[in-house]
Amino acid sequence: MHQPPLPLTQDLVLIGGGHTHALVLRKWAMKPLPGARLTLINPGPTAPYSGMLPGFVAGHYTRDQLDIDLVRLAQAANARLILGSVTGIDPDSGTIQIDTHPPVGFDVVAVDVGITSDMPALPGFTDHAVPAKPLGPFAAKWDSFRKGTGPATVAIIGGGVAGAELAMAMAHALKLRKRPATIHLIDNATALSALPAKSATQLRAAIKALNIVLHENVQITHLGKHTISLDDGSSITAQFITGAAGARPYPWMAQTGLTTHDGFLTVNDRLQTSDPRIFAVGDCAHMAHAPRPKAGVYAVRQAPVLFHNLASSLSGGPLKTYVPQKDYLKLISLGKKSALGDRFGVTFTGPWVWDWKDRIDRKFMNQFDQLPKMPTPPLPYPRAKGVQQAMGPKPLCGGCGAKLGRDALSKSLATLKPTQRADITPLPGDDAALLNTGGARQVFTTDHLRSFWPDPAVMARIAAHHALGDIWAMGANPQAATLSITLPRLSETLAERTLTEVLTSAQTILQDAGADIVGGHSTFGDDLSIGLAVTGLLDREAITLGGAQDGAALILTKPIGTGVIMAALMSGKARGADVAGALDAMQQGQKTAAQILRDVAQAMTDLTGFGLAGHTQNICIASGLAATLTPDTIPLLSGALDLSERGEHSSLYANNRAGFSNIPDTRHTRLLFDPQTGGGLLAAVPADQAKTLIEKLHQNGHPDSAIIGHLHKGPTAQVSIA
Template identity: 40%
Template sequence: MQEHPNYQDIVLVGGGHTHAIVLQMWAMNPLPGARLTLVSPQIQTAYSGMLPGMVAGHYSLDDTHIDLARLCRAAGARFIQACAHHVDAKMRSVSLLGRPPLEYDLLSLDVGATPVRELPGSELAIPIKPIGHFYNFWKKLQRHVQKNRTPLRLGIVGGGAGGCELAMAMAHSLEEQIYSGRVQIHLIHAADKIPQGYPFLARKLVARELERLGVLQHHNWPVAEITEQGVRNKSGELLGLDQVLLSTNACAPPWLADADLALDEKGFVLVDRKLRARGHQDIFAAGDVASFAAEPLPKAGVYAVRQGPVLFHNLRATLTGRPLQSYRPQKRFLSLLSCGGKRAVAVRNGLAAVGAPLWHWKDHIDRSFMQRFEDLPVTLETMPTARPREALGQREGISLAGMRCNGCGAKVGPEVLRRALAKLPAQQSDFLLRGLGDDAAVMDLPASQLLVQSSDQLRAPVADPWLFGRLAALHALSDLFAMHARPVSAQILATLPTAAEEITQRDLQQLLAGAIYELNRHHCALSGGHTAEGAEMQLGLTVNGLAERDQLLEKRGAQAGDCLILSKPLGVGTIFAAEGMGEVQGRWLQKALECMLHSNAAAAEAFAQHGAHALTDVTGFGLLGHLLEMLKPDGLNATLIAEQLPLIPGASQCIERGWLSSLQPQNASAYAFVENPREWQSLPHWALLTDPQTCGGLLAAVPENTAEACMRTLLQSGCSQAAIIGVVSAGGDVQPKINLRREGHWRQLITRDSEAEHSQV
């Protein structure tokens, strides 16, 4: 193999400990010519060693979770938030729920394990994994215990180290209620000694800690069935419980059973010492999902962490033709078990001890491990874009050196385009006579309808091309919704980063499939377009809509007394500015994307239904800029209320830390129209007034007498953060004036309804 590999895709499925280590090491030493992609259903992955401390209240959610989006940014890797559900080894693709399959050149699986749920009635229990789901249950349970004084009986099935740690952590957190007798925690296990697999002294110390915390232990109690009343053992004896939690032996994710992979009796992927799936040179598996037939290992994080450097080396070595390393599990290691409070049991070489210093030692080890993912530098150079072909060596028989063509020579090749288009979903249109495959699109328009047309183009705000395609389509369609027009067709201008043909085809197919996903949802057909190669991924759409003359809504037309209603929260610009520098928290980014992916179609219908006088979408110019476009033509003024502005979670924190979009300084000229800036300049809302929004919401001027009903319709249609944010007032001057007020002035400005009716809005 040549010195540099061809540009190839390494796909990591699952955000487990091993893959986190690979990404961290990749950030420090990337391999030119190889593109890394992480697929995970969660944007944050839990570090299992700190789970008991989180349940006990020693750590926050952020303390115990690795931010996968930020880690991928640091590693120059793509992050795709999706659930894998099939591996096609022959086609080298991974099927993802709700979106097109992802092709790979090398694949690695680190998808963890889940508690065995083969017990009858196990669907009534709460499994400990996935940790994210369990954490949501635990927070709800804590709130329930605090608000209700009724007795509560909790049962944990499983006497391993994880079950013991969880029982002690829950007991510590609910200590007051346990000592009062209102809450009981039962640890149920089939063995006579716990935790299983530990030496006598360690078991004795753990049992003493469980007893000290008031945990009720049930030895030799094999559970045969879980019922709504509790658990029943093989002898028919019933232990009454209000909620059952599962911390039993682990099993593999069920979807692996359909993959063309060799599996052990529990469904885990059989691997060799190189961590390669048996019979496959291009598929690896690590962490809990990997099974070593010759020497089975416990499902423990300590092994997954040690596999990280081996997997990192072997993925690179496979591409570069170097020898692979063998993974050799450590025979002896220090085991530290949390004991609820700030105490721990340490076990090594058959010896054991317990005490507070051991917990602080464990705390230091765990925090040091997590810190390695926080200290990674994130720069613009780590953006996950394709590298120039000059750095990739040569493909077989084709010279990749020299300058790339411009003009028509920069188009994506015909075979690449043909293969990408062949995989796109089918489309139907009542108006499109000629489309894809012809030189130009031909439409048959109804004589009574007006053609409404708009164009928009975006640089990729995310590394996932399918997600980018969806966002670009929604952003372009929003202009039609703001006019209350019905989308019918679209044309695309796509720019792909220079890369090997296979990569270009994969990216183009994902990009177009994402756009078509949204176009199809809005009965809008893709009629054609153009592709080109460039420095970065971009997507532009020209969208066409139809409307009756009397149904159109415009920016102008607002009237004094109208309520200003915003259908989506603000903050997209500042959150993505922070994300670009690796400073945003993953859950903030996730909330921003959820808002962006919410179509404005339903909001447009709601505004039209309730007689909106004017309508526009809030995008690049920010709320103030687009509000001024609404006010200027009719010489109107407006008043906005600070506390009524809906914000995306994390937006205020990002703006307070100074993360501003590059367009914000130009948008700041709109502040000149604010009469009383001092009242708001200390609030994060001030900077967010000019924050540019990609896929932002709609801003409508709605008559006061229909505003309440309009709000109810918006909330019912899924616009959960829609809000009345101000009122339009009569003008008089040449330039509009915007007055900013605080909540205390709201009632007298917006509505004459009673306070009870107003509070419902």
């Protein structure tokens, strides 16, 4: 007898994508705890590896080599990834506050958010300098600066090992780009004082050899734009100012009510805070039982103990203790491909030390490139004829990539009898129904999405925007919505948490659009799915698919590519940053765009499952015209073109492609058949007004809007490319 999936009963939340949590996720992928729901919260889709930061700054590594792709890692661990910054933990209510998301409940939580080198107490630092930590924003801003031209001046505040590494790496990077550079390394005491004398001496020699100007025992009074003022009245000029001095905890941790030490979460030898449900690791934790300096080696070695203790806390097992080593190998980059090593007072240097460090760092990162995969179970035998063919060559996509193909849908709809009520205006093939009720004209539509991203709040926002697209496309104002929600098997507590996230997120989107939730239905099933039935009121004639005129320009308000990116996510071939970009696009509302277009649009639709070519053809059919699209002008999501070139596509692609034999097969044209979820508006507008409309759209939050082709006389329904 088939064993149904186990219900999820406990929420484990990992706050931060630091080194420890990255390793825990990898271990979880290989040995998950049945019945536990795993969530990772991180500000972005990637987490930079601190060990390779100096090499990145120097130009030895690319940004992709520096970053751990948390999207792929979370997918391998079957974890939901919430992209946002935690702003607080409330132990009393068992919830976590996030800046981009409704509060998330937890049963067990671990914190691994690292530190910041921001210096808010130093006047002008926040406005004029870039903290070296967190690493992600720093890496992005340095990458932009070093690609500039002309002479460069840089200042690093903090003369410890981290500051010295950055100074040498920056000097090397600017030399590679043939930019004359002056690098200042500034400390309010003696630089490199934490190192043994021999290592400090050799490091000073390396700094001097790179002509880095070392300022010791100086006091900074304030920072201005490109200026560091000192207490002796002198100043240092620098175009790029960063801070690598000390380690500061994130302020919210001290507001949790948990025991802290100088703002860092205090943990015991089992890595628990003063609340046994809450663990902390890495630089954000203070090990009261064995204080140690902030170093990545401790975070890495905490991972096996944390993984065991989290699983044991969720299942009721015994916990292990963590005993940190007394000393550790220090490998310090010297700018070029050379490094200095120090352990137990022994110092060694040279290119071979860099090679050793490089092998260690690449081995660590390779773990996250080669993630474990669950094998696909074989099909049962014997089985009914046609099962393998019906399953297709790839997994069924979610979102609009999972909807029925055009032929099956059209043939099924053709079996319906004509509408029998006088208060319904038939609009064959259009986005929504038009109802006439008591003199009011009402638009009515429904849309339903199966989850393709494991965060219920994000899926609720996407589903709401997706359903509203039909209302906006017809020129109506959203009025009311009912929701149909299917949850996977969950305990009562987890079901309440999940439903609250869905309803809160959907309500925010709907109320912003002017509509209210008025009812709905919920049930349990195999997967999360969210459907909305939405009504809208018309204060003008409805904009339909028909009505477009010969010569009309076609405007698209959002980039395309969600189908190919989410399909590649399922196969593990999409970059996390591209997935995040696609999710952002799907959560962008079309209220403003609709208000700009609806007074002039001759025909309009929202872009969904049939892809750009299919929806363009629908306008052509209803308006009795042909269309010519210009692929080079069509806005694309980052990563979509590359994935298309590599042969990635949604499971609905073949259905969408059928019937367009006059369009050649290229990496650009394949995206014309990419099914979209929460896509933009496609509007036919008078050609002489198109440029003005684009300018308005760009000025009002739709910077990717573009004129992508035009309609003209010709064989009805023919879509060609220029």
